[in-house]
Amino acid sequence: MTHPLPANRRPRRGFRLPAAVLPDLTPWRASRDFRLLWCSGAVSMFGGFLTFVAVPLQLKELTGSAWAVGATGLVELVPLLACGLYGGALADAVDRRRLVLWTEVLLGLLSLVLLADSLVPRPALWPLYLVAAASSALSGLQRPALDAIMPRVVAPEHLAAAAALKGASWQLGGIAGPALGGLLVASAGTGAAYAVDAATFAVSVAFVARIAPVPPAPGAGPPGLRSLAEGARYAWGRKDLLGTYVVDLAAMFLALPTAVLPFLADDLHAPWALGLLYATVPVGALLVGATSGWTSRVHRHGRAVVLAAAGFGLCTALAGCGGPLWLVLLLLAAAGGCDMVSGVFRSTLWNRTVPDGLRGRLAGIEVLSFTAGPQLGQARAGAVAALTGARTAVWSGGALCVAVVGLLALALPRLTAYDDRTAGHPARPGAPPAAPEAAPPPATVPQAAACEPEAGAAQV
Template identity: 55%
Template sequence: MLPNTTPWRSSRDFRLLWTSGAVTLLGSVFTMTAIPLQIADLTGSPLAVGAVGAVELVPTIVFGLYGGVLADRADRRTVALVTELGLAGLSALLLANALLGTPMLWPLYAAAGCAAAVHGLQQPSVEAVVPRLVPHEQLLAAGSLLSLRWNIAGLAGPAAAGVVIATAGVPVAYLVDLATFLVSVALLAAVRPVPSARDAEVPHLRAFTEGVRYTARRPELVGTHLVDLAATVFALPTALLPFLAGELDARWALGLLYTAGAAGGLLAAATGGWTERVARHGRPVLLSGALIGAAMVAAALCRNVWALLVCLAAAGAAGWVGDTFRTAMWNQSVPDELRGRTAGLEVLVGSAGPALGDVRAGGFAARDGLRAALRSGGLLCLASTGVLAAALPALWRYDRRTDPHVAATRAADPNRPAEAGAPEGVA
C-alpha cells in the first residue's frame, strides 16, 4: 500500500523538479489567499472578489495553448525557469503595492491576470518534462508523487497562509511567496537542460492543432478529459462551501471544508502503492468519476458537518485516483514531440472545468437551493460517467500492457536501459 518513491530516489532531476514545485505551490497559496482578502478589504464587494476568477480564466486558456506549443519547440527546463522568474517578479510587485499606505486595486487584478498567463505558459513544459527525467516504467509512480505534492500544498498551505496573514499581515504573505519562488528558481536551475528536437522551429499557435488532432484520433484520451470535465463541471462544490458552513451553523469549519478534499487525496496518495498493480488505467479513471458523483449525492444528504467532511474527503481521494491514472495514460502513451501540446490541452480543460463548475453550482443553488445543487451535480456526474463508459469502450478496455501507443513510447524512451528489451511485466 505504500507509495512507490523510486522516481524521487533514483532521479536527481525529478527530485529537484518535485521539490521546486512543492515549494512554489506552498508559497502560491499565500498569494491566492491574500489577493481576495485585499480586494474584499478595499471594495467590500463579493462580486469584485469573484471577478478575479474571470480575470484569470482567459489568459490561462490562451497562454496555456501557446505554452503547449512552446514546450514542444524549446528547452522545457528553460521555459519553466524563465516563467518562474516572471512569477517571482509579479510577487515582488504585489509586495510593493501592499506596502503602500493605501494599496491600489488595479494591480491586484493585473497581477492575477499576468500570473495566470505566465502559469499557462509554464505548466505544459513542467508536465511534459517529466517523461524525459524518469524511465517509462516509473511514470505512474512519478505522476502519483506529483499529485501528492498538490495535496500537501492544498492541505498545509491555506492553514499556514491564514495564520501568517492574521498575525503578520498581507505584505508578509507576499514576501513568503517571493522567497519560495527564489528557492524554486535555484532548484530549477540545477535541473539538466531538456532541449526539444525541434527547438529550431519558431513556435506558432496554429501548431497546437496538431495536438488536438492527435488527441481526437484516440478516444481513450478524449474520454479522460471528458470524465475530468464531468467531475469538475457537475460535482465541484467549492462555490457552495461557505453557504453550507452557514447552513450547518459551522462557520468555524469552513477552513476544514476547503481542505477536506486535499486531506482525502493525501490519504489516498499515502496508501497508493496498489496503483502499480493496475494495468487497465481507463477503468479507475471512470470509477473515480462515479465515486466523486456518489460522494456529492451523499453530501447533499448530510446534516452534520463531520459527515460532510467525510464526503468531501472521499471525493478528494477519488479525484487523486482519477488524476493519477489519467496522467499515467498520457505520459506513457503520447509521443514526446506532442507531449507539450497535449499538456496544453490539459491546462485548457483543467482551467475551464472548475470555472464552469462554480457557475453551475452557484446558478443551481440560487434557483433550487444548496442541497438540490449538490444532489443534481452528483447525479449528473454519475450519469455522465456511465454514458462515457458506454460510448467510449476504448477507455474501458485500455491496457498499458497491450496498447500499441504505450509500446511505441516505451521503445523511444531516452531513459530506457540498453538491455531493457523485454516487455514490461504483467500486473
C-alpha cells in the first residue's frame, strides 16, 4: 500500500513556459539537412555582416566622401535584381544544393580579394566596388535556390517553424555581426574583418557540402526568358500569392523608417540613442523568432500577413508621433516583430503551395520585392523628411501603410481567405504517394487531439 508524501516532501514542479511562447525546434530535430542549412546560413550571415561594416569604413578612410560610400548601393542594386531573376530560373533547372555550394565558394573567394587589397601598402578603390557588384550578383543567384531548398528538407507541417528559426538566425547575425564587426575593425583593422569573413565562408561551405543533393523536378526546362515568363504567369494567376508580394512591397515602401532614424534621434533630443533606434527593429524580430511556437497553430496565413503588415505600419506611425524615447524604442521593436511575423507566413504560404518545379522562379520574383521595396522606401522617407521633417515622414508613411494594406486586402479577397487546412498543396518530391480516398492517411496522433487545439493555442 502506498501513501502520499507529506506536502512538504512532495516533488516540486519547476516553472515551465507554454509551448506556444517557445521556439518550435521540431524542424531542427527532425531534419539533418535543415540543421546543416541553418548552421551554414547563421555562420555565413555573421561573416557577411562583418564585411557589411568593414567596406563602408574602408571607403570612408580611402575617400572621405559620403557619396563614395553611398555609391555602393547603386553598384549592388542592378546585379542583384538581374541575377535574382535569372537565379530563380537556374534554381529550377539545376541541383539547388550544388548552386548554393558553388556560389558560396565564389563569395568566399571575393572575401579573400578584399583581404588582399586591404593588406597592400596603398589599397585600391576599384576592388571594393568590383567585389560589391560581384557579391550582389552571386547573392542574387544564390538566394532563390536557398529559399527553394527549404520545402525539400522540411516536412510541410513544419515549414512555419522552420521559417521562424531561419529568420531568427538572420536577425541574430544582424545584431551580433555589426556589433562585433565594429569592435574588430576598431581594434585590428578592416583586414581582420575580411579574414574572419573568409573563414566563415569556409565553415559554411563545409556544412552545405554535407547536404543531400536537391535535383530539379522531373521535366525541368533550361533557364531563360521562356522559363521566367512561365513563372510570372503562374504568380499572376495566384492572387493569394500575388497579394503577399504587393502587401510586403507596400509596407517596405511606405513604412520603413531606417533612412530618417538619425533625424528622428535629433527630434527626440537623443542623438546618443541612434544605435538603439537602429537595433530595436531586429531585436523585435528576434524576439518573435525566439517565441515562435504559436506559428504552427496559425492556418490563415494570408490574413496573418495582412494583419502583420498593418501592424508594422501602425507601430511605425505611432513611433513617428513622438513621445518619450523608451516608447519610441518599444514601438519600433514591435514593428520589427510584426515584420518578422509577416515574413514567416509569407514564406510558409509560398513553400506550402508553389509547385516544386516553380519555386526557384517564384523566389526570384520575391527577390525583386524584397530588394526594391526597402530601396525605394529609403528614398521616399528621405524625400518626405526633407520637405516636412523626420517625424512627419515616419508617421505619415506608417498611416499610409495601414490604409494601403487595408485596400489591398479588400482588392485581393483570396489572400485573406487562404486557409492552409483547405488549400490544395503540391506533392512533396520524394514523399510517399497519397493513400486512396476510401482509406484516410494514418494519423500520428489520436484524431481527437489532432482536431482540437491545445488549451490556449492561437487560431487565426
